[in-house]
Amino acid sequence: MELHTYPLSKTRDLKSYSFWSTGPNGFVRKVIKFQLIDYDEQLYNLAFGDSALNSDLIDDRSVSNNGDTHTILATVAKASSIFMTDHPGAVIVATGSTIARTRLYQMNISRFLVEISSDFVVNGYLNGEWEVFKRNTNYDAFLLKQKELNLN
Amino acid sequence: MEPKRKSLFDNLSEIPIDDSIPDVSNHPFFEKKRLDAIEFIKKHPIPKELLGNYKKPQD
Numbered sequence: 001m002e003l004h005t006y007p008l009s010k011t012r013d014l015k016s017y018s019f020w021s022t023g024p025n026g027f028v029r030k031v032i033k034f035q036l037i038d039y040d041e042q043l044y045n046l047a048f049g050d051s052a053l054n055s056d057l058i059d060d061r062s063v064s065n066n067g068d069t070h071t072i073l074a075t076v077a078k079a080s081s082i083f084m085t086d087h088p089g090a091v092i093v094a095t096g097s098t099i100a101r102t103r104l105y106q107m108n109i110s111r112f113l114v115e116i117s118s119d120f121v122v123n124g125y126l127n128g129e130w131e132v133f134k135r136n137t138n139y140d141a142f143l144l145k146q147k148e149l150n151l152n
Numbered sequence: 153m154e155p156k157r158k159s160l161f162d163n164l165s166e167i168p169i170d171d172s173i174p175d176v177s178n179h180p181f182f183e184k185k186r187l188d189a190i191e192f193i194k195k196h197p198i199p200k201e202l203l204g205n206y207k208k209p210q211d
Contacts, residue, residue, distance in 0.1 A: 008167050009167060009168050009169065009170030009173060010167050010168075010169060010170065010173070011169070011170070011171075011173050011175075012169055012171070016173055016175075017167070018170060018173040029174075031173065031174060031176055033176050033177075033182050035182065035189065037186060037189050037190050037193065041198075041204060042204055043203065043204075045185060045186055045189035045190075047182050049176075049181060049182070051174050082167055089204045090204060091198075091202075091203055091204040093189060093192075093193065095188070095189065095192060097185075121202075123202050125196055128196070130196075130198055130199060130202055140196075141192060141196070143198060143202060145203070145204050146204075
């Protein structure tokens with residue numbers, strides 16, 4: 001399945017990505033930041049927000065109402081894939097800023113689970129346990145890592 | 153033999169470097185996200201087997 005995504009750009013340290021959401025409400029710059037939270041395990045948090053022009057305001061709960069939620073999430077997923085390529089062995093953890101945002105992540109992971117699973121292992125946190133991601137389950141957080149190559 | 157599944161992003165073209173991307177490293181919003189994530193992981197530790205295969209550099 002071919003996904004429509006926005007053109008991405010990245011910072012020199014390969015840890016931040018940006019794209020422009022476009023729609024009826026104009027252009028909104030989105031910034032994705034992969035934040036190292038455990039060096040030994042190369043565990044990164046996925047943080048994502050709008051960067052308002054001429055302002056320091058950044059908020060991942062803001063809704064740009066540009067009618068492009070799927071394209072935005074597909075672009076974030078693409079940035080995650082590129083980040084993993086640039087940082088072999090890294091693991092990404094993602095939690096939504098609200099329950100609704102977390103559900104949105106969950107629905108989109110479910111939607112493309114087969115395709116995502118060809119390259120990544122997805123786990124979810126629920127009721128005190130991390131488990132392999134299953135559809136129709138309301139997780140509190142998600143964990144993404146590249147599949148290990150089996151050269152045998 | 154299982155057919156190879158198509159990746160979502162088979163064509164990962166080169167992503168340009170953009171110096172105009174705001175540096176959000178020290179932005180309070182992103183810093184809060186980082187601290188919240190650290191707190192979450194502290195409360196809900198990830199089992200070793202679910203973590204990556206990062207090979208630490210040897211001394």
